[in-house]
Amino acid sequence: MKKFPKSFLWGAATSAPQSEGHSSLNGKSPSTWDKWYELAPEKFQKDQGPEHTTNMYELYHEDIKRMKEIHMNSYRTSIAWTRLLPDGKTINQEAVDFYRDYFKELQENGVKPIINLFHFDMPWWLMEKGGWETRASVDAFAYYAKTCFELFGDLVDDWTTFNEPMVHVECGYLYGYHYPAIHDFKKAVQVGYHTLMAHTLAVKAFKEGSHSGKIGIILNVSPCYPRSQSKEDLQAAELADLLNTKSFLDPAVLGTIPAGLIDCLRQNQLLPVTEANDLEEIKQNTVDFIGMNYYQPSRVQAPKEVNKPAVSPADFYDHYDWPDKKINPYRGWEIYPEALYDVAMMIKNEYKNILWYVSENGMGVADEERFMDASGMIQDDYRIEFMEDHLTQLHKGIEAGSNCFGYHSWTFIDCWSWLNGYKNRYGFYQLDLNNDQRRLKKSGLWFKELVDQNGLK
Numbered sequence: 410m411k412k413f414p415k416s417f418l419w420g421a422a423t424s425a426p427q428s429e430g431h432s433s434l435n436g437k438s439p440s441t442w443d444k445w446y447e448l449a450p451e452k453f454q455k456d457q458g459p460e461h462t463t464n465m466y467e468l469y470h471e472d473i474k475r476m477k478e479i480h481m482n483s484y485r486t487s488i489a490w491t492r493l494l495p496d497g498k499t500i501n502q503e504a505v506d507f508y509r510d511y512f513k514e515l516q517e518n519g520v521k522p523i524i525n526l527f528h529f530d531m532p533w534w535l536m537e538k539g540g541w542e543t544r545a546s547v548d549a550f551a552y553y554a555k556t557c558f559e560l561f562g563d564l565v566d567d568w569t570t571f572n573e574p575m576v577h578v579e580c581g582y583l584y585g586y587h588y589p590a591i592h593d594f595k596k597a598v599q600v601g602y603h604t605l606m607a608h609t610l611a612v613k614a615f616k617e618g619s620h621s622g623k624i625g626i627i628l629n630v631s632p633c634y635p636r637s638q639s640k641e642d643l644q645a646a647e648l649a650d651l652l653n654t655k656s657f658l659d660p661a662v663l664g665t666i667p668a669g670l671i672d673c674l675r676q677n678q679l680l681p682v683t684e685a686n687d688l689e690e691i692k693q694n695t696v697d698f699i700g701m702n703y704y705q706p707s708r709v710q711a712p713k714e715v716n717k718p719a720v721s722p723a724d725f726y727d728h729y730d731w732p733d734k735k736i737n738p739y740r741g742w743e744i745y746p747e748a749l750y751d752v753a754m755m756i757k758n759e760y761k762n763i764l765w766y767v768s769e770n771g772m773g774v775a776d777e778e779r780f781m782d783a784s785g786m787i788q789d790d791y792r793i794e795f796m797e798d799h800l801t802q803l804h805k806g807i808e809a810g811s812n813c814f815g816y817h818s819w820t821f822i823d824c825w826s827w828l829n830g831y832k833n834r835y836g837f838y839q840l841d842l843n844n845d846q847r848r849l850k851k852s853g854l855w856f857k858e859l860v861d862q863n864g865l866k
């Protein structure tokens with residue numbers, strides 16, 4: 410039996426915009442997702458927009474029972490900035506009542522809430538003023554964060570500022586998957602920098618408020634493996650790591666911006682506009698813990714062509730197909746559980762062995778109904794195998810001394826996923842889109858046993 414540490418957190422993650430619904434009701438103002446859907450619904454898989462979620466806003470009482478049914482002892486979701494502060498300043502009392510009741514009910518049912526502040530859902534009113542491109546967004550976010558800590562600090566111990574900050578930077582300003590879907594490396598760097606400062610000042614607000622809990626950040630991690638040990642391939646892997654992971658991980662945990670990243674940005678005339686005290690703020694306001702979302706690694710090699718000036722991070726590295734690659738045939742992503750051990754060791758050796766947890770890990774599957782048996786249960790053995798393999802590697806990392814305190818799957822109930830809608834299913838519960846019914850999958854039963862044993866057989 411591979412036992413996990415005592416009081417290990419077992420649970421699942423989602424976000425407010427992907428679970429609450431009621432996206433234009435109960436005093437909520439639009440986020441970029443609500444507006445984008447209004448402007449261009451055809452961009453969204455099967456025309457399904459942010460209103461089309463599991464309706465947690467109304468159904469949290471019964472869905473928390475479902476969490477208990479599979480013995481989840483923790484759950485991560487987010488607060489919708491646009492619900493709590495529809496104009497950025499005025500508190501929406503209905504939102505306060507909703508979140509307070511929701512978090513209280515989680516606590517009372519033995520499900521520890523981990524509450525995140527931003528999961529890709531930029532308020533429209535702020536976007537119209539330039540969004541993360543403007544320094545004003547940093548102060549607006551810090552104000553929102555402080556308001557959340559004050560309103561819900563008695564019910565929430567563990568907070569995180571951002572989910573996958575690099576994803577909203579890349580998808581919004583480089584690759585076209587999030588609003589405003591522009592392609593501008595220089596703006597992307599500025600947006601990333603403001604996000605970092607927004608995170609930093611939120612941590613500062615938390616510390617100044619002398620809250621009793623812990624504050625962290627959730628990052629997407631794709632360990633970069635070079636094609637060869639040649640100087641060029643190694644450099645490509647190093648740059649990919651700096652741009653994608655260390656750009657947030659270093660400042661968040663170590664309080665510094667990596668010198669290699671600054672050099673690279675300087676050489677390419679990409680340095681952002683900063684303010685005098687920023688570096689000191691970053692140094693003073695490091696996190697208590699980190700969450701790592703891990704799905705797949707990055708296989709990189711030296712780029713064939715180098716654009717001068719660089720127009721995207723892809724100018725610094727190319728991806729290549731690893732010959733031994735195992736693929737999730739239902740989502741197309743590589744399956745490489747060993748990377749989770751490497752992540753555990755990286756945190757132990759390079760990041761002060763800080764407390765951390767796996768904040769997302771899971772297997773997306775398209776057309777999953779095809780795996781339903783006669784009784785109506787999805788037989789997702791592939792997901793069980795995926796999680797067992799990843800947990801085996803995580804366990805090895807913990808045995809080797811890495812300070813991991815939990816594992817959250819993505820996700821609890823199949824959820825709406827931005828432009829992809831319901832294409833890729835991840836949940837322990839299947840959502841039937843015809844009638845919104847939730848049905849337990851085989852992996853949910855497996856998870857319950859895992860929690861009961863606090864380990865793998």
Ligand code: BG6
Pocket residue numbers: 424427572573629702769773819825826827829833
């Ligand atoms: C994670 C995000 O990285 O991937 C989630 O935090 C997202 O918000 C999930 O839903 C799954 O993505 P996809 O594209 O497979 O539906």
